[in-house]
Structures are given as structure tokens and as C-alpha cells.
Amino acid sequence: MKKLIPLAAATALLLTACGNANYATTQIPPVPSPSVAAPATPAPENCKGVDPLASYQPDGPLPDPKGPMPAGTWMETIKKRGRLIAGVSADSFNLGYRDPITGQIQGFDIDMIYAVADAIFGKPAPGEAHKVELRVISSPARIPSLRDTKNPVDIVARNMTINCSRWDQIAFSAEYYRSGQKTLVQLDSTAKNADDLSDQTICAPAGSTSLDNLKKRNPKIKPITADTDTGCLVLFQQGKAQGISGDDTVLAGDVAQDPYAKVLPERFSEEPYGLGISLQHPEFVKFVNGVLEQIKLNGYWKASYDRWLEPALGKAPAPPVARYGRPIPPK
Incomplete structure (x- = not known):
């Protein structure tokens, strides 16, 4: 499948610079005294x-x-x-x-x-x-x-x-x-969850919890790492990885940049x-x-x-x- 590299490649060219954006944000009013509330979900x-x-x-x-x-x-x-x-x-x-x-x-x-x-x-x-x-x-x-x-x-x-x-x-x-961890794969992939990705190369950012979670979820997956999220997306678009595993927030951004990708529904971490x-x-x-x-x-x-x-x-x-x-x- 031929891959396009839209925003990912453009972003990669700019990674080493520092920036200071400027756009309108909501005015912050005085804060009320903080309160302690019961947690909505149990601690992991x-x-x-x-x-x-x-x-x-x-x-x-x-x-x-x-x-x-x-x-x-x-x-x-x-x-x-x-x-x-x-x-x-x-x-x-x-x-x-x-x-x-x-x-x-x-x-x-x-x-x-x-x-x-x-x-x-x-x-x-x-x-x-x-x-x-x-x-x-x-x-x-x-x-x-x-x-x-x-x-x-x-x-x-x-x-x-x-x-x-x-x-x-x-x-x-x-x-x-x-957030929660999911897996991105090619649009024509028949995989339903991480069990279907055995022996496939899946990218996760180095130094992230995603890599450890991926190994635990399916030890038969072949992990590969990149220093950045864009690095994983580029490896995926080059065909060097069959998927990317990471936070659903990050993968949602990847899909927005790659029309040949989709995110599997399985969420296997908090x-x-x-x-x-x-x-x-x-x-x-x-x-x-x-x-x-x-x-x-x-x-x-x-x-x-x-x-x-x-x-x-x-x-x-x-x-x-x-x-x-x-x-x-x-x-």
C-alpha cells in the first residue's frame, strides 16, 4: 500500500526548534478553595x-x-x-x-x-x-x-x-x-485486537509506558521504538512497522494525518x-x-x-x- 506523509514529515523538519505560541486563552478567575473529592476510578x-x-x-x-x-x-x-x-x-x-x-x-x-x-x-x-x-x-x-x-x-x-x-x-x-492505550494499524488490516498482531512489528515511543504495556499485552509482538511520536508514524508510513501502540490521544492525531490508518477499538491500559x-x-x-x-x-x-x-x-x-x-x- 502506497503511503502518504502529510503533516508528519513536515513536523519532523521542525522538531529541533523552540517556540512561543500566541493565541487567545480563557481568562482565569480567582480560584475557590480546593476540595478533596473521592476518586472516580481505583488507582492502578x-x-x-x-x-x-x-x-x-x-x-x-x-x-x-x-x-x-x-x-x-x-x-x-x-x-x-x-x-x-x-x-x-x-x-x-x-x-x-x-x-x-x-x-x-x-x-x-x-x-x-x-x-x-x-x-x-x-x-x-x-x-x-x-x-x-x-x-x-x-x-x-x-x-x-x-x-x-x-x-x-x-x-x-x-x-x-x-x-x-x-x-x-x-x-x-x-x-x-x-487516556488509555490502543493500537493503530493499516486501514486494510483484519486485526481486531492485540492478539491478532503476533509476529508483527509495532512501534512505541522509547521511554514510554506504552512499550512496557505492549510487551505485557502480547509478548509475541515484535516491538520497535522511536524517540518521538512522529518517528513511529514515519516508520509506519515507510512500511517498517505494521502498527503503532500508544495513548489514544496520540493515535487520534496520527489518524488525522494518515488516511491509510485506523485505530483498533481495544483499550488495554489506563x-x-x-x-x-x-x-x-x-x-x-x-x-x-x-x-x-x-x-x-x-x-x-x-x-x-x-x-x-x-x-x-x-x-x-x-x-x-x-x-x-x-x-x-x-x-
Whole structure:
């Protein structure tokens, strides 16, 4: 089957650049006091007696972005610097991708970053950019970019699943989106689920939970990796992989770029997304959790979902309910 490479190839040419998109976002009103609610679904695993989806309880209403941030906090450091530094994807269509026409990085994950930046600096005036530096990173670089002692990022928004092993290395915000793993195959494939893909080469991003889940789901599958989602799509379009396995959000973007692909209906994992932050800054995690509480209540979260994800994934679900109660580790 002859393959076309529409947006994937164009995006791949732009991956090494950094960007700062500028478009209207919903004004963030004052946040109400966060509340602790019962989780809607059970935790997928247990982290030494701590719910893996439990993050740090916000301290209360967010500080006014028109004034200084609390002294001694990482938010104060960010504000004095003049920009929030975020690690993001530039090739995950509708989550974090570079528009090949405008050159702007945009998507659902990027909107989460803008909400955090606006809570620190205030909403930009018309025609001004958000005070954000977007650094394009690969999946394997997500955790190292937060642990870099010389030039770290403040936050990572790159469809990153919260799990126990990652909590040993970085901190996570409360869950901001619930995805799940599926598999993309050629449009004429007769496969119904992963059981039908034995002995076939399936691509998953390196350093992702998708690769481990795929091996567990069907050990007879031949896995192959790429550093980026676009890398997997290119291997698929070149015929070097018979499919791609990953989060349904990412695969929905792949299908939008490739008319010869389809996504199998089987969903064989739960992928709760969190914003990654350094373990050294629990007060920043609390702040981000306050922002997430806010945007889930004021319509910003739904407006972003409707813009980027609804066309491929359908009507917006209820935003994930935040779970708190994680003890802050001693320094």
C-alpha cells in the first residue's frame, strides 16, 4: 500500500526548534478553595502505601498574579526570571505540535502550560505572547529535563503517565487527563485486537509506558521504538512497522494525518496524565494543582478539550477528580 506523509514529515523538519505560541486563552478567575473529592476510578497501582495519583494538597487560593509570588517559592524564581520554562512535544498532533504553517507550538498540553504561566504572570494583553519558553523534548528526555542541575525545565507537559517508578524521580501534579492505550494499524488490516498482531512489528515511543504495556499485552509482538511520536508514524508510513501502540490521544492525531490508518477499538491500559515537576519544589506542585482545580471549574479545561480533542475523541468527559494526601518528602 502506497503511503502518504502529510503533516508528519513536515513536523519532523521542525522538531529541533523552540517556540512561543500566541493565541487567545480563557481568562482565569480567582480560584475557590480546593476540595478533596473521592476518586472516580481505583488507582492502578500502589506506591508503598500511597495512591500513585495522589499529589500535594494546594494551600488555598492562588496568589494574585498582579503582585509578587510568595517569597522563597519556585513561583517567585519563575516570576523574577520573566518566563516559565516548559518541556513539551512538538509532534503529538492536537496535544503538543508545531503548526507547519505558523510555526507555533499548540495543543491541549500547551494550553495547560499557558494556564500555569498566566496564573504567575497574568493573562497577556491582546497581541502579546504568554510568558513561556517552550523547549521541545523527546519522550526519553522528559524526566532528565526536570532533573538537570544546570539547565532544567520548570514543568513538563508531554502526555506523561503518572506511575510509582516515576514518582521516585520527579513529582507530579494531580491528574489532568485520563487516556488509555490502543493500537493503530493499516486501514486494510483484519486485526481486531492485540492478539491478532503476533509476529508483527509495532512501534512505541522509547521511554514510554506504552512499550512496557505492549510487551505485557502480547509478548509475541515484535516491538520497535522511536524517540518521538512522529518517528513511529514515519516508520509506519515507510512500511517498517505494521502498527503503532500508544495513548489514544496520540493515535487520534496520527489518524488525522494518515488516511491509510485506523485505530483498533481495544483499550488495554489506563494512562492518567500529570504535569511533571521537580521533587525539589513541592510548593510549585501545590500551586499547579491549584491552577488545575481552577481551570476544571471555570470552563478553560473543557474549552481546550473541545478545541483540540473533541473532533477525534468525541464529547468531553468530566475532568479527572484530583486526589491529594501525598506526604511531602523531607529534604
